[in-house]
Amino acid sequence: MEIYHPRDEELLREMRRVRRSDRRKRLCIGLSILLILSIATGLFVFHRYYQLAVTHGAAMGGTLPEGTVVLVRKPETGKTYEAGDILLFEKRLAKPVELTILSPKGKTRRYCKYILYRDVGTTRQYFSTAGGTAVWLADQTNADVFQSSDEGTVTIATEDLKNGEYHLQEVMASYGQDLLKDPIPFSVNNPVRTQMKRVIAGPGERVVLSPYAETRVNGREIDRSYTSGRTEDAAPEGRRVIVPKDRYFVQGDQLSLSMDSRETDYNTVADEEILGRAEFALWPLQYFGDLTGRQTTVAGSETEAAE
Incomplete structure (x- = not known):
């Protein structure tokens, strides 16, 4: 015959409490490990494919004013860029x-x-x-x-x-x-500066710069709806540029304050100088949004501007 003692019930309750506590601890440890692994994986992927950049100067005007924090996709092997993309690059300003x-x-x-x-x-x-x-x-x-x-x-x-x-x-x-x-x-001892500019033309494309009319790429005018400042080109005598292989013709959106491929001393941007493509503006909040997919040429006459 078994003799029941009240302390047996207390002991059973204590054992159940200890088991529940152990399960909660194991669950918390597992979730913590999973969270750490997820964060580490996210940081690895971010570091592998992305970087953050802060704009300097006023060359990009109202699109990316000075101090804007931008998410930049790092370059990939064989990656090419299209007109309208905003590139982050290191430009060596070569002076004779x-x-x-x-x-x-x-x-x-x-x-x-x-x-x-x-x-x-x-x-x-x-x-x-x-x-x-x-x-x-x-x-x-x-x-x-x-x-x-x-x-x-x-x-x-x-x-x-x-x-x-x-x-x-x-x-x-x-x-x-x-x-x-x-x-x-x-x-x-030429200075190297990190800059952001917009691609106007890619390898093999024809750019016509004129003091009398808008820049044309392959015979079509540049869309200036997102730009500000002067619209005339920094080529008073007018000239044509065939963009070399693995290089890009770039301009800033604030034309009057931008030193870019319109200047003969600046030249085009080489593939090896590119640090990535600006994909998203993160801060300030009024500029928050996607930076990709903008077209830079508008449909129009294929007649080239005067040189």
């Missing part, structure tokens, strides 16, 4: 280097010829564009030749020169002057 060369006695080195070289470790490399592309050669036979002006100034374009140290070596002196034996050192 001008060197006034004097002889040891202080005389101007007029009409002398020079070649450009750099030292990489123990190897000397010479600059050449003979094949239409800038390359560095181990032999100076096909090196580009630079000639000094009447004032003894040598002007060197730096679009194809990375920031660093270089030298000019005189290879031919003008009549009555001895050849300079010592090389002329100089440095290239």
Whole structure:
């Protein structure tokens, strides 16, 4: 015969309470682990495909004013961009280097010829564009030749020169002057700026810039409904641009304050300079929204603007 004691009931209740508490703990631990894994996965995916950027300056006008936080999709292998896309890129603003060369006695080195070289470790490399592309050669036979002006100034374009140290070596002196034996050192230190601009034309497309009419791409006018500032182009003489392979012609939406592909010194934006495409404006809230899908050309006459 079993004898019932009130404490047995208390013990059973306590055991049930302990079991429930253990189950809740295990559930909380499992949910915490799942939450941590979800956050880690989300951060990994975000870091892999996206980044945040903050706009600087007024080049994008009312579309993306200064201080706007933007979600940017990172570039993918083989990815191409369309007219209307807003790109985030690092633009190296290349300015020519001008060197006034004097002889040891202080005389101007007029009409002398020079070649450009750099030292990489123990190897000397010479600059050449003979094949239409800038390359560095181990032999100076096909090196580009630079000639000094009447004032003894040598002007060197730096679009194809990375920031660093270089030298000019005189290879031919003008009549009555001895050849300079010592090389002329100089440095290239072009600033690199992160910018956002809108794609106007892609590789192979034809852009017509005119001081008298709107920009045209493949014969069609640019849609200016989202732009502000001047509408005339920064090309007083007018010119045509065929966008090279793997490059993009870009403009800011605030035309009067934007330095962009309309400027010959600015040039087009190369694939390797692109950091991604702006897809969504996050902050401030009045600019919150999608940034993709905008068209930049309007249907119209295929007759090109005057050059």
